[in-house]
Amino acid sequence: MKIAILGGTGDIGEGLALRLASDTPHRIAIGSRDAEKAENKAEEYTTELDSRGLDAAVTGGENAAVAADARVVVLAVPPYHVGDTVEAIAGSLAAGDVLVSPATGMKRDEDGFHYHKPGAGSVTRIVAEAAPEGVAVVGAFHNLAAARLANLDADLGIDTLVIGDDDDAKTTVTDIAEGIDGLRALDAGGLANAPEIESLTPLLINVAQNNDGMHDLGVQFK
Amino acid sequence: MKIAILGGTGDIGEGLALRLASDTPHRIAIGSRDAEKAENKAEEYTTELDSRGLDAAVTGGENAAVAADARVVVLAVPPYHVGDTVEAIAGSLAAGDVLVSPATGMKRDEDGFHYHKPGAGSVTRIVAEAAPEGVAVVGAFHNLAAARLANLDADLGIDTLVIGDDDDAKTTVTDIAEGIDGLRALDAGGLANAPEIESLTPLLINVAQNNDGMHDLGVQFK
Numbered sequence: 001m002k003i004a005i006l007g008g009t010g011d012i013g014e015g016l017a018l019r020l021a022s023d024t025p026h027r028i029a030i031g032s033r034d035a036e037k038a039e040n041k042a043e044e045y046t047t048e049l050d051s052r053g054l055d056a057a058v059t060g061g062e063n064a065a066v067a068a069d070a071r072v073v074v075l076a077v078p079p080y081h082v083g084d085t086v087e088a089i090a091g092s093l094a095a096g097d098v099l100v101s102p103a104t105g106m107k108r109d110e111d112g113f114h115y116h117k118p119g120a121g122s123v124t125r126i127v128a129e130a131a132p133e134g135v136a137v138v139g140a141f142h143n144l145a146a147a148r149l150a151n152l153d154a155d156l157g158i159d160t161l162v163i164g165d166d167d168d169a170k171t172t173v174t175d176i177a178e179g180i181d182g183l184r185a186l187d188a189g190g191l192a193n194a195p196e197i198e199s200l201t202p203l204l205i206n207v208a209q210n211n212d213g214m215h216d217l218g219v220q221f222k
Numbered sequence: 223m224k225i226a227i228l229g230g231t232g233d234i235g236e237g238l239a240l241r242l243a244s245d246t247p248h249r250i251a252i253g254s255r256d257a258e259k260a261e262n263k264a265e266e267y268t269t270e271l272d273s274r275g276l277d278a279a280v281t282g283g284e285n286a287a288v289a290a291d292a293r294v295v296v297l298a299v300p301p302y303h304v305g306d307t308v309e310a311i312a313g314s315l316a317a318g319d320v321l322v323s324p325a326t327g328m329k330r331d332e333d334g335f336h337y338h339k340p341g342a343g344s345v346t347r348i349v350a351e352a353a354p355e356g357v358a359v360v361g362a363f364h365n366l367a368a369a370r371l372a373n374l375d376a377d378l379g380i381d382t383l384v385i386g387d388d389d390d391a392k393t394t395v396t397d398i399a400e401g402i403d404g405l406r407a408l409d410a411g412g413l414a415n416a417p418e419i420e421s422l423t424p425l426l427i428n429v430a431q432n433n434d435g436m437h438d439l440g441v442q443f444k
Contacts, residue, residue: 111414115421158444161429187432188425192333196425199337203410203418207383207443210409220442221429222380 003176004070006031006063006077006085009041012102013076015149016141017045021056022152024179028056029070031063033088038062052152068092072172074100074141079116079123086130095134098169101127102141104198112209113202115195122194124163136169138162139191140177143200145208145216156182158218161197163188186221225398226292228253228285228299228307231263234324235298237371238363239267243278244374246401250278251292253285255310260284274374290314294322294394296363301327301338301345308352317356320391323349324363326420334431335424337417344416346385358391360384361413362399365422367430367438378404380440383419385410408443 003020007013008030021028030045032038042060049056060066067073067089077085082103093099101124105116120126124139131137140162148154160177162185164170170187177185188197204217225242229235230252243250252267254260264282271278282288289295289311299307304325315321323346327338342348346361353359362384370376382399384407386392392409399407410419426439 109414111412112410114415115418161425186429186436188334189428189432190333192331193336193425193428196337196421196428199418199421200425203383203415203422204443206411206415206418207408210411214408214443217443220444221426221436221439222442 001072002027002029002070003072003074004029004031004066005074006067006089008032008076009037011076012141012144012146012149014045015144015146016074016076017058018048018150018152019180020176021045021049021058022054023181024176026176029059029061029066031061031066033063035062035065064089064092072098072100072176074102075127076102079103079105079118082123083126083130086127090132093132093135097135098172099127099131099135099137100141100173101137101139104142104201106202112206115199115202117195122198124191124194124198128191136164136166137191138164138169138173139194139197140173140185142197143204143219145204145218148216148218156180156218157220158182159184159186159221161186161188163191163193163197165190223294224249224251224292225294225296226251226253226288227296228289228311230254230298231259233298234363234366234368234371237366237368238296238298239280240270240374241371241402242398243267243271243280244276245403246398248398251281251283251288253283253288255285257284257287286311286314292319294320294398296322296324297349298324301325301340304345305348305352308349312354315354315357319357320394321349321353321357321359322363322395323359323361326364326423328424334428337421337424339417344420346413346416346420350413358386358388359413360386360391360395361416361419362395362407364419365426365441367426367440370438370440378402378440379442380404381406381408381443383408383410385413385415385419387412
């Protein structure tokens with residue numbers, strides 16, 4: 001399966017691209033508004049994978065171009081860009097495609113990080129409202145620390161929560177997520193359950209910042 | 223140390239009373255608005271502890287009475303009762319006492335459970351606003367499943383998050399929490415970080431309800 005990771009040049013997108021290319025048979029393309037930037041980063045990821053003996057090429061291109069022939073499109077862009085990004089690639093999406101939303105809104109004050117709940121109810125909901133007819137939206141990968149994901153030497157042993165209102169799309173994303181070594185995908189219900197999942201991301205940062213020796217935290221449900 | 227658990231006759235209160243009496247050297251008193259109900263439950267808990275060969279008496283009484291000689295008072299009451307409960311026991315609290323808030327507000331719809339954020343910002347904040355001068359407020363025990371806590375045969379192996387603006391009070395509560403076998407207490411910063419912690423409770427329920435074989439979930443940060 002071809003998976004496009006928009007915003008795949010940085011943050012959580014880099015980690016998802018590397019892990020998916022490393023651990024799964026899927027073909028990974030990363031997207032950016034700047035095609036050259038995406039191509040350069042894709043080359044960098046391919047070199048890193050090659051240095052580990054992994055024969056897994058990551059390709060890169062402009063967002064709409066990489067989305068065009070992907071079945072699953074991950075919106076690894078900042079939360080204030082998700083609506084615009086979906087609109088920009090809408091013409092490249094076909095019925096049956098799946099949009100995956102990992103973003104969360106956060107604000108910071110002197111106490112720490114806090115969930116910045118969008119007016120729509122959640123970032124995942126913004127994606128759902130912008131998605132073209134027939135394109136399912138699934139929330140996943142919200143609570144993964146970018147640096148830990150991007151470091152292929154780091155063990156995961158953590159969970160990711162999957163939400164959505166389309167069972168087939170959820171199954172597709174769950175299977176993709178479970179393909180990453182050490183990542184367990186759990187079903188957290190429908191899209192309406194997004195705010196509590198998005199709220200967990202700032203909490204993970206707060207816990208990491210307040211406890212010696214903890215950093216790039218994930219969570220395991222048990 | 224004497225610890226009073228108000229609302230200790232049910233839900234999370236029962237589990238905290240049994241675990242603290244079982245695993246720590248603290249003297250545990252449970253409170254209720256109905257003294258007789260608290261006394262009967264205390265006797266029930268003592269019998270259960272005795273049946274396990276544990277010589278740990280739990281006492282019971284009316285909320286204000288058990289709070290009067292306790293250093294730490296846990297408000298294991300429903301979220302819409304925390305403000306009233308603090309007002310009802312205010313005369314029994316002395317400077318240096320610590321109020322512990324484990325409650326969270328939730329509402330339920332067809333998709334699952336959701337965080338019902340109070341106007342004050344969090345349930346923990348309601349407690350802080352109602353607390354008498356000189357009495358510190360600490361948030362803890364928010365994300366523990368009541369039934370699992372109350373079943374002394376169940377292993378924990380999970381974390382609880384501690385928040386507060388008074389470092390001494392936080393240390394006191396952290397030490398108490400760590401006294402429970404299998405429970406790790408992590409520092410999650412100040413009281414302002416309460417909403418994200420309170421939001422985790424409905425998320426745990428949603429995950430448990432959507433995954434076969436998962437129930438009474440807790441969480442481990444790793």
